Amino acid sequence: MRVLAIESSCDETAVALVSCGPEDFRVEASLVSSQVELHRPFGGVVPEVASRRHLEVLYPLTEEVFRRHRPEELDLVAVTAGPGLPGSLVVGVSFAKALAYALGKPLAAADHVKAHTLAIFLEETPDFPFLSLVVSGGHTALFLVKSPTEHLLLGHTRDDAAGEAFDKVARLLGLGYPGGPVISRLAERGDPRKIALPRPMLESPDLDFSFSGLKTAVLNLVRSGRSFETADLCASFEEAVCEVLVEKARRALKALGLSTLVVSGGVAANRRLRQKFLEMGKEEGVRVLFPSPEYCTDNAAMVAVAGYFAYQDSGPAGLDLDIHARSLFPRLELSLT
Incomplete structure (x- = not known):
C-alpha cells in the first residue's frame, strides 16, 4: 500500500510517500520544510506564524512529490490529526481531506505521538510488546506498546517536556533557538560533574517526569552571580536530563520484564542520550x-x-475528521516500590 502522508502538528511542514506493508516500509519521498529561521527571533514557536507558513508550503511540497510519483498510484492519504497546535493541525487535516476527496482515496488519521514510536518501523521491526520512550520538544512519555495501535501510558511529564527544557535553558544562557543542538555541542566541551544539578522525580515511586525544577535550578545559578563555564553548565544540565530519562526507562523495563526499548522524538537525536x-x-x-x-x-x-x-x-477516517490538540492514552499504573 502506497501512503501519502502529511505532518503539520507544530513548526515543521512535511509530506512523504511511503510504500507500506505489515513488516516492510520503504520511503519513496520525504520532504520537510523547517520553520526554525522564522521562529528564531521569537525564541520559540509562534502558533499563528506556524499556521500561516504551513498554508504557504504544504501545496508546493505535495506538488513536488507528485512530480516524481503519479497521484493515481496512491492507495491512502494519511495525516496527523493530533496532538499539536490547533491552527497548524487544522491546516494539515483540511488539506488532507480535500486531497483524499479529490483523488478518490481513503483517508487515515495518525496520532503524532504514536507516529514517533512507529518511526522505528521505517528501519527496524521490533517484536511486540516493547517499551517506548517518546522524548521531544512537546512530549516526554513512556509507553507499553502492545501492538501498532495499542499504546498504554506508563508515565509522562507533569510540566515541561525534555526538549522544551533544553530550549528554555538555552534561552536563559543566551544561546539562541532551538536550544537542544547548541547545548549538546557545548556539552561536549564541558565537565558534566562540575555543577551539581537536581534529578527531578528520580526517586518517585511512579514513572512520571518533571523538568521545571531542573530549569529553575539553572535559573537560580545564573541569577546568583556565581562564576561558571557555560560548557560545564550545559554538560551538567544535559547529563541530568539524560540520567532521569535513562533510569526511569530502566525501571519500566524491569517492572514489565521487557527486552526491547525504542527511544524516539527530537531529543532522541542527542548523542549523549x-x-x-x-x-x-x-x-x-x-x-x-x-x-x-x-x-x-x-x-x-x-x-x-x-x-x-x-x-x-479501524478502516478509513471520514471527511468529518476533526483535530485533537491533546492525546488521551489509557494508563497502566505500575507500582515501583
Whole structure:
C-alpha cells in the first residue's frame, strides 16, 4: 500500500510517500520544510506564524512529490490529526481531506505521538510488546506498546517536556533557538560533574517526569552571580536530563520484564542520550533502538506508518475528521516500590 502522508502538528511542514506493508516500509519521498529561521527571533514557536507558513508550503511540497510519483498510484492519504497546535493541525487535516476527496482515496488519521514510536518501523521491526520512550520538544512519555495501535501510558511529564527544557535553558544562557543542538555541542566541551544539578522525580515511586525544577535550578545559578563555564553548565544540565530519562526507562523495563526499548522524538537525536541508553542496554541485556536522526524530528514518513496501521486497524477516517490538540492514552499504573 502506497501512503501519502502529511505532518503539520507544530513548526515543521512535511509530506512523504511511503510504500507500506505489515513488516516492510520503504520511503519513496520525504520532504520537510523547517520553520526554525522564522521562529528564531521569537525564541520559540509562534502558533499563528506556524499556521500561516504551513498554508504557504504544504501545496508546493505535495506538488513536488507528485512530480516524481503519479497521484493515481496512491492507495491512502494519511495525516496527523493530533496532538499539536490547533491552527497548524487544522491546516494539515483540511488539506488532507480535500486531497483524499479529490483523488478518490481513503483517508487515515495518525496520532503524532504514536507516529514517533512507529518511526522505528521505517528501519527496524521490533517484536511486540516493547517499551517506548517518546522524548521531544512537546512530549516526554513512556509507553507499553502492545501492538501498532495499542499504546498504554506508563508515565509522562507533569510540566515541561525534555526538549522544551533544553530550549528554555538555552534561552536563559543566551544561546539562541532551538536550544537542544547548541547545548549538546557545548556539552561536549564541558565537565558534566562540575555543577551539581537536581534529578527531578528520580526517586518517585511512579514513572512520571518533571523538568521545571531542573530549569529553575539553572535559573537560580545564573541569577546568583556565581562564576561558571557555560560548557560545564550545559554538560551538567544535559547529563541530568539524560540520567532521569535513562533510569526511569530502566525501571519500566524491569517492572514489565521487557527486552526491547525504542527511544524516539527530537531529543532522541542527542548523542549523549543515545550513548547512555546504549550503555544501559548493554548492562541490562536490553535491545535499544533509535530511528535515524531524520526520523526522530517531525517528519511525514512516520505519519505514513502510523496512518497505515490505523487504517488497517479501524478502516478509513471520514471527511468529518476533526483535530485533537491533546492525546488521551489509557494508563497502566505500575507500582515501583
